[in-house]
Amino acid sequence: MPDLPAIRIAFLLFPDVTQLDLTGPAQVLSRLGNATIDLVAATRDPVATDAGFALLPTATFEDAVQPDILCIPGGFGVTDASEDAAAMAWVRSAAADAIWVTSVCTGALLLGAAGLLRGYRATTHWAQHHHLAAFGAIPVHERVVFDRNRVTGGGVTAGIDFGLALTAAIRGEDHARLVQLSLEYDPAPPFDAGSPERADAATLARYQALAARLAPDRDERTRALAARMPTD
Amino acid sequence: MPDLPAIRIAFLLFPDVTQLDLTGPAQVLSRLGNATIDLVAATRDPVATDAGFALLPTATFEDAVQPDILCIPGGFGVTDASEDAAAMAWVRSAAADAIWVTSVCTGALLLGAAGLLRGYRATTHWAQHHHLAAFGAIPVHERVVFDRNRVTGGGVTAGIDFGLALTAAIRGEDHARLVQLSLEYDPAPPFDAGSPERADAATLARYQALAARLAPDRDERTRALAARMPTD
Numbered sequence: 001m002p003d004l005p006a007i008r009i010a011f012l013l014f015p016d017v018t019q020l021d022l023t024g025p026a027q028v029l030s031r032l033g034n035a036t037i038d039l040v041a042a043t044r045d046p047v048a049t050d051a052g053f054a055l056l057p058t059a060t061f062e063d064a065v066q067p068d069i070l071c072i073p074g075g076f077g078v079t080d081a082s083e084d085a086a087a088m089a090w091v092r093s094a095a096a097d098a099i100w101v102t103s104v105c106t107g108a109l110l111l112g113a114a115g116l117l118r119g120y121r122a123t124t125h126w127a128q129h130h131h132l133a134a135f136g137a138i139p140v141h142e143r144v145v146f147d148r149n150r151v152t153g154g155g156v157t158a159g160i161d162f163g164l165a166l167t168a169a170i171r172g173e174d175h176a177r178l179v180q181l182s183l184e185y186d187p188a189p190p191f192d193a194g195s196p197e198r199a200d201a202a203t204l205a206r207y208q209a210l211a212a213r214l215a216p217d218r219d220e221r222t223r224a225l226a227a228r229m230p231t232d
Numbered sequence: 233m234p235d236l237p238a239i240r241i242a243f244l245l246f247p248d249v250t251q252l253d254l255t256g257p258a259q260v261l262s263r264l265g266n267a268t269i270d271l272v273a274a275t276r277d278p279v280a281t282d283a284g285f286a287l288l289p290t291a292t293f294e295d296a297v298q299p300d301i302l303c304i305p306g307g308f309g310v311t312d313a314s315e316d317a318a319a320m321a322w323v324r325s326a327a328a329d330a331i332w333v334t335s336v337c338t339g340a341l342l343l344g345a346a347g348l349l350r351g352y353r354a355t356t357h358w359a360q361h362h363h364l365a366a367f368g369a370i371p372v373h374e375r376v377v378f379d380r381n382r383v384t385g386g387g388v389t390a391g392i393d394f395g396l397a398l399t400a401a402i403r404g405e406d407h408a409r410l411v412q413l414s415l416e417y418d419p420a421p422p423f424d425a426g427s428p429e430r431a432d433a434a435t436l437a438r439y440q441a442l443a444a445r446l447a448p449d450r451d452e453r454t455r456a457l458a459a460r461m462p463t464d
Binding site: 018019020023024026027030035036037038039046050051052053054055056058105125126143144154155156157158160161164165168173174176177178180181182183184185186187188189190191193194195196198199200202203204206207210 | 250251252255256258259262267268269270271278282283284285286287288290337357358375376386387388389390392393396397400405406408409410412413414415416417418419420421422423425426427428430431432434435436438439442
């Protein structure tokens with residue numbers, strides 16, 4: 001679709017990213033037509049994901065082209081990334097001139113730590129949603145939240161709904177329907193356990209115990225990030 | 233979850249793969265617990281995907297460890313991969329000893345070309361579903377199809393439903409619910425256009441025209457693959 005205006009999408013790529021937070025919306029947005037996807041990291045070395053394989057950056061903080069859409073994925077690695085001065089400097093610089101400043105899953109906490117959600121309605125993964133207010137965001141329990149040029153998606157698989165909603169906003173609903181059909185996105189989850197409201201209590205308790213074991217200091221570190229958020 | 237028995241999942245990785253066909257189920261299956269994900273290709277060089285970035289193989293046809301689960305993703309590149317003797321030799325060898333032989337999207341056509349769907353109920357991306365019968369498969373219009381140890385998913389995003397269904401079969405429904413909750417898989421597509429039955433006629437026509445332009449010889453090449461499918 002070369003007749004469509006060119007659009008450039010950059011994802012921040014960091015170690016221990018939940019790879020589907022990135023690869024889900026990247027698949028959808030790659031079908032915007034005349035679109036370029038960049039994966040931006042500190043260096044061009046492969047970056048390990050949470051799923052045991054690596055993604056290869058296409059650009060570095062030094063040489064990345066200014067994106068039209070900036071997207072921050074989440075995962076356990078987002079706390080380290082939020083504490084990384086070089087990553088945060090690039091995010092703040094790219095966000096300043098991006099048309100859309102976006103996140104999927106706990107990528108919202110990094111946007112928050114960069115001071116980019118202050119006063120904006122936003123969402124994030126259900127298990128980290130309680131942190132949004134400390135970043136000055138207005139927490140919203142929806143799967144995809146638009147507020148001016150900020151677009152935030154819920155946890156992991158919400159990145160697909162996010163990508164389609166953003167596609168509709170940029171290229172129109174007809175184009176979004178075409179992309180949805182091409183991806184056969186007619187979901188049929190085998191269980192009804194995809195949100196804390198719908199999951200049974202035992203599943204919820206197992207999730208909370210697992211997350212606490214995998215990242216015991218996450219809450220504390222996230223609160224510290226909120227406390228030192230830039231004020232400009 | 234180190235108390236669970238180890239399980240090894242190998243995805244065939246080939247140029248112009250629809251990356252979400254692989255990264256969607258890989259995300260789900262990486263949470264089987266004590267799971268290893270391999271991306272297997274001809275060499276360890278980065279492999280370009282349809283989304284403009286590369287995935288990095290973790291193993292080659294020569295050195296890949298025998299997987300418990302073999303999974304073939306799809307995409308426009310699957311026709312070339314099905315014509316590649318080295319890829320097909322590895323697939324047939326890995327399938328012979330795998331516990332589960334699986335595909336997502338048009339990966340089913342490669343399984344078919346390898347003679348691995350003869351007599352099995354199977355599905356694939358809706359737009360290529362008409363080819364299944366030529367490979368001796370029994371075409372089924374469902375999102376995920378189990379038949380003995382063959383498990384096939386529909387197009388692209390069906391890989392997430394596939395991954396959860398396979399997780400339930402291997403680790404039980406409670407574990408699958410835990411994974412679903414962790415991925416916040418409570419889908420909310422912004423449009424109702426994810427299948428040919430639900431999409432409007434104009435969207436369907438646009439898709440068919442686009443696919444014909446992007447891969448004009450795909451039907452002919454797929455028929456040729458079916459005609460020379462191995463008979464053993």
